Amino acid sequence: MVTSTTPKLDHRPSRSDDRQPRRVGLSQRLGRWDVKISPYLYISPFFILFAIVGLFPLGYTAFVSMHKWHLIGGQGEFVGLENFTYVLQQPNFWKGLRNTFSIFLLSSVPQVFIAIVIAAVLDANLRAKTFWRMGVLLPFIVAPVAVSLIFGKLFASDSGMINSILGSVGIDAIRWHADVLASHVAIASMVNFRWIGYNTLIFLAAMQAVPRDLYEAAILDGANRLRQFFSVTVPMLRPTIIFVVVTSTIGGLQIFDEPRLFDQAGQGGADRQWMTVTMYLYEVGWGAQKSFGRAAAVAWILFLIIIVLALINFSLTRRIASDGAPKTGKKKKR
Template sequence: MAVLTPQRSAPDAGAAGREPRRLGFSQRLGRWDVKLSPYLYISPFFILFAVTGLFPLAYTAYVSVHDWSLLGGQGDFVGLTNFSDVLAQPTFWKSLGNTLSIFVLSSVPQVLVAITIAALLDQNLRAATFWRMGVLVPYVVAPVAVSMIFGRLFADQYGLINSILTLIGMDPIAWHGDRLASHLAIATMVNYRWTGYNALIFLAAMQAVPRELYEAAVIDGAGRIRQFFSVTVPQIRATIIFVVITSTIGGLQIFDEVRMFDVYGLGGPDQNWMTTVVYLYDLAWGDQHSLGRASAVAWLLFLLIILIGLINFLVTRRISTSDAAPKTTRKSSTRGNA
């Protein structure tokens, strides 16, 4: 008995030779909209960044390799001469040391106090909104006003701080004469203005921590301090790193507080508190009127910030790697037991 197998019909010659249908203009416009719309939505940021960020950076590099005077304008191409001249000046190295000293005295206490204030504001307080907005008031005040107020507080002869020290039997401090004392005074201004701002950033991160973790810690018998170090700090590690990096960038660019600390605004007669940005200002608009050297200082400061940023990145990567290693070991041991 023969079995009949179905035969496949031959393909339609007309269908095979039919040309593909052309898309209309509205369909092509819809495809372009899907492909190009995301880039158009984010383009304003990149355009603004290119105009206000990349172009000044590139133009500053162009000025730094020319003998560019404030009064005479662009001069001859000098290559890296401006950089070598700046590195040969002792004032540059002294300003760099002052910048790093003020940065350490301001950023480290600032982060510690900010995270402590954020932990207190994260508790069940009465009028919590009032206290949370209150810590932001110093950030709203203009930097010039803050510098003028603290300049009077830290005045050498009639300042409030020295009056209190004299009242309790201590010797007055030469805030404008001693190098370390001037750094402490300027760091106090910076901490007053930025501590509350960073505290709100930490507070936002703490409120995003799951409350179930705190409930489990309470069941395990952990107190408030143990909860802070075992639950809060590990959960907001990324925010801590962000605040440290932003504080580093801002701390290396201190200008307003130093500029308003005395009448002349150039870091004192011996440049005891002259920062690198103030030194840059003096090169461009001071006695030298050299925009080329000032641009060289700007690029050296930019490279220093990049270097410190890379160090922070490597430290962050090392911390994340060390945290991931025990988890991997724990998973492998669990699989082996299974």
Template sequence: MSVLVTSTRSEPPPPAPRRTLGQRLGRWDTTISPYLYVSPFFIVFGIVGAFPLLYTAYVSLHEWNLIGGQGAFVGLDNYRNVLGQEYFWGSLRNTLSIFLLSSVPQVVFALLIAAALDADLRARTWWRMGVLVPYVIAPVAVALIFNDLFGDRYGLINQGLGALGFDPVHWHRDKLPSHLAIATMVNFRWTGYNALIFLAAMQAIPRDYYEAAAIDGAGRLRQFLSITIPSLRATIIFVVITSTIGGLQIFDEPRMFDQYGKGGADRQWQTLTLYLYDIGWGQKDFGMASAVAWLLFLLIVLIGILNFLLIRRIASKDSR
């Protein structure tokens, strides 16, 4: 009995077809084009953002004035000099006070206005455009208008208080009233802008949630607290961080609150940016001004991180 054995030899696979130049260019386009689309932003940011920031750090380590330019390397002496001045700490306290009086009510009122605009209102487009009008007005115009409102002698608010039998408020002399007046300007300009951001996020919430909650007997307030607020966690974090950055960098409103732009006779509403401006362009000491700028930058980063961690922790507790 014979067995026929055949040996089969495996044939090599056929060579892969060579890609044409057009196919290679098409693959490169798919791989590289997304980076090319976003590169203009990073290029411009590197030129007008990152480079000035790093250059400011370099300037803060030197004696530097407007006329003589770069001087000797002094290390951290500029930071020590700034931290040793009472005006710096006073400006820091004023900045934090105005920041709290503006940012916290701003976010709360923006949420309430957005909830009202999200309801079935007549002429909704008109109302939504109307809340953005204060943001379009120039900060100088806002400051001039509110200067008349908060005038010490002939201000409209003091005249109204006098008609009601109350004593006039010294808006430009006392610290807390001046902070309230400046915070009112900030809230007037930015509340509507933040309300539209919240409104856009609210409209992305599925309406089925509200219908199911209404069937279960939940009222408007319960729906707002249990559905709307938890669904806006990411947006609230974004608005809080942007409000923190803007609130700590406030400059236009306190500078235009009187005709001198120094932050008051006793610097009772001088902010860190006004203090920085006075050192840089008043005293012509760019080294110390750069040190103040970097201290302000670190303060913004620190408070931004704290806000982010706090809101994320609150959100995680609510999700449980």
């Protein structure tokens, strides 16, 4: 008798089905969190410090500018944009704005050109390079008070050394403390004296980063030193020049020490001929008015002006960078 046997199917779950889902241990979770969170923790001190010393004062100044806030009486009633309207209607504010831009242009523009030239000289093969490079930075170390006192005596209208030199060559004495343009030139000379050396070292560091192969190729092509400077050095310094221009713009619009100490009164001249915006801010907040609300409004107006100029610099930076970048075009497929 023949019997047929059919294989029985085993419906038992396999070993893989018997395994339970593996639980992630606490140490592994901590390791994953460490990878994800640690980079943010490392950079958090900068943002925390920036929020404390940067964003909070900025926001608090905006809050103060919306109130009648007296130096002695403290916070008053909410006035909205009344402080801004008052400031924009004052002639001294517009004088300060004019003087600020005038001194800024007379100092920052020559400052960049002179710093590049001095950096090119220091980049050459000179004896005692370290001595000359340290000597260029010495004016930056001198306190602004000392610089202002020295230059105030040099540019004195009656007994100043500058007028004595001009008189020896037959030029009439210049009223450095009375004429608007003359006072701006004198203050700009103080700013240039302090900051040219600082910017020179920045340009010198950028020049030393330029590949020497470019200069060797220019020499083989027959370019002299002047041609190398304009064809190799200046184009390679384009990002550094933009950086120096931006920082000089921000610092030039906030100038305070040099014009404040140009004379003994510290009021910006009898007719406010060299009073800057920051000096007007100080006068409104700590002068006769003692109005912190109006002073905060001046600070915010100056901040908005700096933002506008920063955006203009940013757009010019992108345009200059796009013009200097090599243009590559894709060929159309036939």
